[in-house]
Amino acid sequence: MYIILRILALFLVTLYICASASDLAFARSESFKLWVNEVEKEALSKGISKSTFRPAFKGVKEPVARIIELDRKQPEGTITFDQYKSRIITEARIQQGRRLYKEHANLLKKVSRKYNVQPQYIVALWGIETSYGNNTGGFDVIEALATLAYDGRRSDFFRSELIAALEILENKHISFDKMKGSWAGAMGQNQFMPSSFHRFAVDGNNDGKLDIWTSLPDVFSSSANYLTQNGWKGDERWGRPVRLPKDFDENEIGLDKKYDLKTLKNKGVLLPDGRDIPVVNGMQASIVAPDGVDGSIYVVYDNYRAIMKWNKSTYFATCVGLLADQIVQ
Numbered sequence: 651m652y653i654i655l656r657i658l659a660l661f662l663v664t665l666y667i668c669a670s671a672s673d674l675a676f677a678r679s680e681s682f683k684l685w686v687n688e689v690e691k692e693a694l695s696k697g698i699s700k701s702t703f704r705p706a707f708k709g710v711k712e713p714v715a716r717i718i719e720l721d722r723k724q725p726e727g728t729i730t731f732d733q734y735k736s737r738i739i740t741e742a743r744i745q746q747g748r749r750l751y752k753e754h755a756n757l758l759k760k761v762s763r764k765y766n767v768q769p770q771y772i773v774a775l776w777g778i779e780t781s782y783g784n785n786t787g788g789f790d791v792i793e794a795l796a797t798l799a800y801d802g803r804r805s806d807f808f809r810s811e812l813i814a815a816l817e818i819l820e821n822k823h824i825s826f827d828k829m830k831g832s833w834a835g836a837m838g839q840n841q842f843m844p845s846s847f848h849r850f851a852v853d854g855n856n857d858g859k860l861d862i863w864t865s866l867p868d869v870f871s872s873s874a875n876y877l878t879q880n881g882w883k884g885d886e887r888w889g890r891p892v893r894l895p896k897d898f899d900e901n902e903i904g905l906d907k908k909y910d911l912k913t914l915k916n917k918g919v920l921l922p923d924g925r926d927i928p929v930v931n932g933m934q935a936s937i938v939a940p941d942g943v944d945g946s947i948y949v950v951y952d953n954y955r956a957i958m959k960w961n962k963s964t965y966f967a968t969c970v971g972l973l974a975d976q977i978v979q
């Protein structure tokens with residue numbers, strides 16, 4: 651009898667747990683539905699039509715657990731620059747970059763002239779963002795942005811990106827089923843967030859659409875336009891690797907400190923092979939040491955700051971510069 655009671659009790663407890671778990675799931679999906687209704691109201695008030703909104707949200711039933719998981723464990727900061735560099739600038743990526751640089755030379759030349767950005771930087775950004783268009787991310791952009799906007803960690807940011815993404819659909823640059831991107835909503839071959847798309851995407855092939863998913867003229871022109879709108883100088887480099895003298899004051903390292911090149915030369919900053927650094931009057935430079943003074947050291951110019959507008963990471967900006975150098979070497 652005692653055993654039967656135990657089993658019955660266990661059964662009831664299990665039933666209770668199951669019921670409360672499903673109640674919870676139900677409550678969660680109801681709360682998400684209400685939230686989507688609210689987003690729809692906002693979208694309609696901002697000029698998005700129902701015929702855009704409804705199909706775009708048709709498959710969006712609940713927040714995607716995988717995206718929230720990815721958002722909570724971003725690797726940046728946990729690896730050294732040296733490790734990052736060896737992952738990003740692989741021999742295969744250099745070789746492919748050189749090949750594509752030649753293959754698309756005419757288009758790149760045209761874009762480069764129009765936006766005053768050297769082609770190797772356009773190719774390097776393309777290579778690092780999506781392995782030259784091979785890895786654009788398989789997430790549905792609306793679903794990804796809705797998940798992150800609902801989740802709460804950075805709701806305001808992702809909600810405005812979500813509205814911006816809906817505007818792209820409204821303007822028919824891409825259809826909702828082809829609007830793929832990263833888990834964080836970065837889209838197409840150069841991984842623009844929707845707000846960057848609105849500010850910097852360009853119709854490179856003049857077909858009336860801004861298509862950074864499949865049109866290379868649009869991808870290249872948009873990347874170049876991004877850089878040029880953020881202060882790129884077509885007659886300057888990004889920076890270069892250097893060597894510091896032994897007695898160099900570590901407090902002089904950092905993007906917040908700017909020097910003219912003659913000052914750096916006088917402080918004993920040398921090229922890696924021991925020659926003097928080139929001095930160009932009027933150019934400002936900073937010293938960057940991503941792994942500290944014992945790691946690799948770089949002098950960086952204004953163009954480096956333009957790359958950091960794209961992605962606010964010294965790891966990223968340095969690798970774009972180094973890969974660009976390799977592509978034209």
Ligand SMILES: [Ca+2]
Pocket residue numbers: 852853854855856857858859860861865868
């Ligand atoms: Ca186009």
